[in-house]
Each structure stands twice: as C-alpha cells, then as structure tokens.
Amino acid sequence: MTTTALPGQAHTRHEQAGPLTGTGLAWRRAVRSDRWFWLVWVLVLWSFVPATTAAYRETISDDAAGREVAAGLAANPTMRAMLGPPFDLLNAGGFAMWRVGGFTAVMSGVMAALGVIRATRAEEEAGRTELLRAGAIGRHSLLWGAILLGLTGSGLLGLLISVSMIGLNTPAAGALCMGLGIALTAAVFVGVGACAAQLSASTRACRFVAMGALGAAYLLRALADGSASDSALRPLAWLSPVEWAPLARPYAAERWWVLALPAALAASLIGLAFAVEARRDHGAGLRPARPGPASAPARLSSAAGLAWRLTRGSSLGWGIGLVIFALVMGSLADVFETVADDPELAERFRRMGAGAQDLQAAFFVAMLGILVVLLAVFALQLFERLRKEEEAGHAEVILATDTARTRQLLAFVVPALVVPTGLLAAIGVLLPLQSGLAGDRGLIPRILGAAMALAPGVWLCLGLGVAVHGLAPRLRLLPWAVVGWSLVVNWIGGVLGFPQGVLDATPFGQLPQLPAQPMAWGPVIVETLLAAALLVAGFWGYRRRDIT
Structure with missing residues (x-):
C-alpha cells in the first residue's frame, strides 16, 4: 500500500531536528573513525617537549660557559627566525619552550586543521555525510562533532605537556602557560580547518587553503623574529597565531592575557564556520563550482x-x-x-x-x-x-x-x-x-x-x-x-x-x-x-x- 503525505506533514526528521541534534552521535562517529589519527599526532608532538627538557643540561651547562651559550643563542637572529623568540634560556622550561615549543605549536596547527577537514569535508565529498543526514540529525551537528573532537585532541595535547613539565620539576605556572598556549594554538587551527572545509567542494582545495594559512603565519613569524630589535617588522609577530604561545612567555614572567588572543580568534573562526555552513548547499562550497569547458583539452x-x-x-x-x-x-x-x-x-x-x-x-x-x-x-x-x-x-x-x-x-x-x-x-x-x-x-x-x-x-x-x-x-x-x-x-x-x-x-x-x-x-x-x-x-x- 502506498501512503501519500498530507499537506503540512511532508517534513523529514532532519527538518524537525534542531541544528545541533545528534552532536553526541557525530562526535562518537568521528572518534571511531579518526581515533588513530589523533592519538598518534598527540603522542608524537607531546614527546618532543619532555624529551627536550630532560636533555637541557646537555645543551646549556650550569656555569659561566653555559650562560654565554644561552646569551649567544638568544641574540642570534637566525636562530630566532628558525625557532621563535627566546625569553629565558637559563631554565629548562624556558629552553624547551624556545627549542621545541614553537615547533610543537606549529605542528599542532597542522594536526588540528587536517583532522577537522578529514572529519567534515572529506566525509562530505565521499558521500557518507549525506547518509548520516538522512536520519534525525541537525544541520550543524556533524561540523560541531568534528570541532569538539579537534578541541578534545588539542586540549589533551596541552594537558599532557603541562603534566609532564610539572613532573620534570619545572614551575607549575610556566607548565600551565606552555600547555595552554600550545592547546589554544591548535584550537585556532581547528577553526581554520572548519572554515576551510566550507570554502570548496574539494577536500584537496580545503587542505591547501588551511596549510597555506598556516604557512603564511609561520613565514610572518620567521620574518618578524629574524629582524633587528628596532626593525619595523618586529611588531608583525603579533599578527601570527603561531607566535602567541611563545609571546605568552612561559617560564619568563607569564603574560596570561596574551592567551586571550588565540581563544578569541578560535571562537570567532568556529562561529564563522557555522555561519558559512548555514548558507551553503550540501556537497558544495561557499564558492559555487564553475561549469567546466564542453570538451577537455588534449x-x-x-x-x-x-x-x-x-x-x-x-x-x-x-x-x-x-x-x-x-x-x-x-x-x-x-x-x-x-x-x-x-x-x-x-x-x-x-x-x-x-x-x-x-x-x-x-x-x-x-x-x-x-x-x-x-x-x-x-x-x-x-x-x-x-x-x-x-x-x-x-x-x-x-x-x-x-x-x-x-x-x-x-x-x-x-x-x-x-x-x-x-x-x-x-x-x-x-x-x-x-x-x-x-x-x-x-x-x-x-x-x-x-x-x-x-x-x-x-x-x-x-x-x-x-x-x-x-x-x-x-x-x-x-x-x-x-x-x-x-x-x-x-x-x-x-x-x-x-x-x-x-x-x-x-x-x-x-x-x-x-x-x-x-x-x-x-x-x-x-x-x-x-x-x-x-x-x-x-x-x-x-x-x-x-x-x-
């Protein structure tokens, strides 16, 4: 027997669901699908920091010669361009933040952006998102589930760094500032990945946009840090999201207010991603795909x-x-x-x-x-x-x-x-x-x-x-x-x-x-x-x- 819907009753369960209905299901699905991606990234990035801290005295000795080495490293613009700004290399935590903290922050951005695009645009391009949306699930729940997973991975990385640094007898305030700074840098690129996933119907293009933004931020940081202290380029470092974690100065009179910058930017980017998703068609990007030529070139x-x-x-x-x-x-x-x-x-x-x-x-x-x-x-x-x-x-x-x-x-x-x-x-x-x-x-x-x-x-x-x-x-x-x-x-x-x-x-x-x-x-x-x-x-x- 065929049933015909009455006028006013042709609403699908998706239309009746709220925009975030089914977020828990979307988060669990993302965890089940991408758990190894996040686990490997988090553990590898975390390992850099305590390992470098434990080897501190092999690089900077506790004598006058060690202090001269630290001063020379801090004054060298090439090392600043490669690794970021040094604030206090005479303690293990400050040295670790300079030597691998900035690198870990950059790589956490790679992890976060690729992870979110993997759970959103890649799933949509493969057609799996359409199957999930056929059920009672909200329009934004899949994006929100991917963002929550990205924030969870970012927070876990920051937590592991802070706990391990405290375990190595570095000051707790510096450890918390370091872990929080790196976690918030990753959160910024969770937002970058979420926004990039809305721009194009191609996963490859979305990844290109996200990695391009990260590369531009790193080059801006390197150019600013490698310039002279009185150069007009030096203040440009404040425009790079990958520089904010070092500028919070973990282990060197922490500037907690700096961490409000990545937090605010991450929240803004995530909000923007939701706003763009509400205005684009499923399977398409914000910029509609142009029709190709009638015939392919030779x-x-x-x-x-x-x-x-x-x-x-x-x-x-x-x-x-x-x-x-x-x-x-x-x-x-x-x-x-x-x-x-x-x-x-x-x-x-x-x-x-x-x-x-x-x-x-x-x-x-x-x-x-x-x-x-x-x-x-x-x-x-x-x-x-x-x-x-x-x-x-x-x-x-x-x-x-x-x-x-x-x-x-x-x-x-x-x-x-x-x-x-x-x-x-x-x-x-x-x-x-x-x-x-x-x-x-x-x-x-x-x-x-x-x-x-x-x-x-x-x-x-x-x-x-x-x-x-x-x-x-x-x-x-x-x-x-x-x-x-x-x-x-x-x-x-x-x-x-x-x-x-x-x-x-x-x-x-x-x-x-x-x-x-x-x-x-x-x-x-x-x-x-x-x-x-x-x-x-x-x-x-x-x-x-x-x-x-």
Whole structure:
C-alpha cells in the first residue's frame, strides 16, 4: 500500500531536528573513525617537549660557559627566525619552550586543521555525510562533532605537556602557560580547518587553503623574529597565531592575557564556520563550482596529463612556500659569522652543521638537512594522490580504457620524482644567493652541489612509498613513519643527544653533507640504486595486485 503525505506533514526528521541534534552521535562517529589519527599526532608532538627538557643540561651547562651559550643563542637572529623568540634560556622550561615549543605549536596547527577537514569535508565529498543526514540529525551537528573532537585532541595535547613539565620539576605556572598556549594554538587551527572545509567542494582545495594559512603565519613569524630589535617588522609577530604561545612567555614572567588572543580568534573562526555552513548547499562550497569547458583539452587525454592536472595545485603551493622560505632564511646566513668570537657557541653551531668549520657553511648544512626532509614529505604527498584516486574509484575507470597499469603508475611517479628534485635544486641556489652575490660567487654552485647530494634520500623515500603501494598497500603508513622519524632526528636529535648510529639511521644520515664533509659517492650511488630497485618492485607489484 502506498501512503501519500498530507499537506503540512511532508517534513523529514532532519527538518524537525534542531541544528545541533545528534552532536553526541557525530562526535562518537568521528572518534571511531579518526581515533588513530589523533592519538598518534598527540603522542608524537607531546614527546618532543619532555624529551627536550630532560636533555637541557646537555645543551646549556650550569656555569659561566653555559650562560654565554644561552646569551649567544638568544641574540642570534637566525636562530630566532628558525625557532621563535627566546625569553629565558637559563631554565629548562624556558629552553624547551624556545627549542621545541614553537615547533610543537606549529605542528599542532597542522594536526588540528587536517583532522577537522578529514572529519567534515572529506566525509562530505565521499558521500557518507549525506547518509548520516538522512536520519534525525541537525544541520550543524556533524561540523560541531568534528570541532569538539579537534578541541578534545588539542586540549589533551596541552594537558599532557603541562603534566609532564610539572613532573620534570619545572614551575607549575610556566607548565600551565606552555600547555595552554600550545592547546589554544591548535584550537585556532581547528577553526581554520572548519572554515576551510566550507570554502570548496574539494577536500584537496580545503587542505591547501588551511596549510597555506598556516604557512603564511609561520613565514610572518620567521620574518618578524629574524629582524633587528628596532626593525619595523618586529611588531608583525603579533599578527601570527603561531607566535602567541611563545609571546605568552612561559617560564619568563607569564603574560596570561596574551592567551586571550588565540581563544578569541578560535571562537570567532568556529562561529564563522557555522555561519558559512548555514548558507551553503550540501556537497558544495561557499564558492559555487564553475561549469567546466564542453570538451577537455588534449593534454588531459593521457594518464600523465590527468596526473599533472591533479597535482599541479600542490606543486605550485609547495613551490612558492619553499622558495620564499629559502630566500628569507638565506638572507640571514651571514649572521652566523658574528658568533665566531665565542668559541663555545661557535662549536655548538658547528655541531648543528655536521662539523663544518666555517659557520656560514654550517648554517647551510643545517638548513638543507631540514628542507630535504620536507621535500620527501612533498614527494610522498604527490604520489599519495594515486591512492586517493583508487579509493574514489577513478583509477578503475581509467584502467578500463586502453591505459596500461604501468603508464598509470608512471604518470604519478614522474611528478613525485621530478618536482621535489627540481625544488631541491632551486633551494640549493636560493639559500646562498644573497651571500654569493655579495661575496663569494663560488658559494652558489657549492651549496647547489650539497643540495643535490641529498636528493637520493628523497628518491629513496619515494621508492619506498611506491614499493609499498604496489606490493603491500596495507602498509601505506610505513613510508610516512620513515619520513616522520627523519624529521624528528634532524630537528631535535642533536639536542637530545641521540647516538651517532641513531642519527645516521635515516635515508639522509649516510649521505655526504657538503661542504662540511668530503664528497662520498658510495652512499649516493647505493641509495640511488636502492631507490631504483624499490621503484621497480613497486611497478612489478602494481601490475599484479587488485585495484581496490
């Protein structure tokens, strides 16, 4: 029997529900789906802070020499640009806040923004949100559930940091200020992620917007902190959300009022996200998608053309960000020569640069060591697009044509190999550009050679990603774990006093660090051949496994 609804009774349960009805269900669903994402991020970021605090005396000794080292670090604009403003390096808490607190705040922003977009726009793009909204659930409940999960993860990170710092016998006020500052920074980017998720129907575009905002905040902070104390650029630091946690001055006469800034901005962004969601259509962004051309251009008729179309936005964004960062940091290279009069401080800088006697060369070695790992992350991200195409069912449609699997895989491997390598070469030129033009013109080709000597490490990480994708796609997190470990080792391994064997246990540890070390072709050739072998293994496996 067919039942016809009477006039006035054709309301769905969704229309009768309040805007936040079912928030608890949405929060539990987000926890069930993303619990490992949040747990791994929170635990890894938390571990940086107590580990650095415990190793404080290995870096700053309790004597006159230690005080001179602390004063030299605080006065060096390059170190301020890299790590943020130091306020009191003569206690373990203040040193930890400077050395890894700012870094943890930035990475917590990455965690928060990606986590919220993952639970909102990615679910909506996949069609799962529409299924949930067919029930008695409010229009804003799914967004609110994702935001609550993001705030929960941010708060948990801050709580763990505060408790562990108190457990290490640092002052409770400083520990609370540090934990709260980092948690509120993450909360700001919960709001950024929530707003970004409303702007476009594409998850990829939303992530690009959120990471672009974070990158701009970091570059603004680095530019302001690296400038002279009387420069007009220094006050610009107050405009960067990732700077507010350090400016609250944990362990250095805390300024609690500063924490009202991230709290207010987070609340405003979350409110804005709800307002925008109320005005956009489900499945669409705030900006409506424009109709495409009636026919595709010839360049999209091949797998390679389509792969480039899918990855060009990420390539452009990463390229612009890394080029600007290389130019800004390269402009500060000459400052390292000013610490040569302090033997103790100069020796510490040389250790940062793989033992280079020239302090300027030590700076370039240290910067390349950080940037090359970021390029490995970029290479994996470009290749990861193929997995997403398979999960969405798009790859199967392409393979139903006369496109061979080898050609399909090659279409995504080539940009993941070529673009990061090209950017590494560009960084090798741009980092020493200002110093080379002002003095030693031979510096530019030397640092370019140093950069390219590290390229096999990027290729090896990509080769591992391709091999895993072709042979054992269930292990897709393995290459990301390798790159994450490399970032930890390069960023804080020296501070924590890791054994040399541990420092070398990364794809970049065995490669020659020019110009601090002599050129060694053996590791370069071995890693290149190993990367090639992994690529071949990935192609072999991809031709034989099921496309899921």
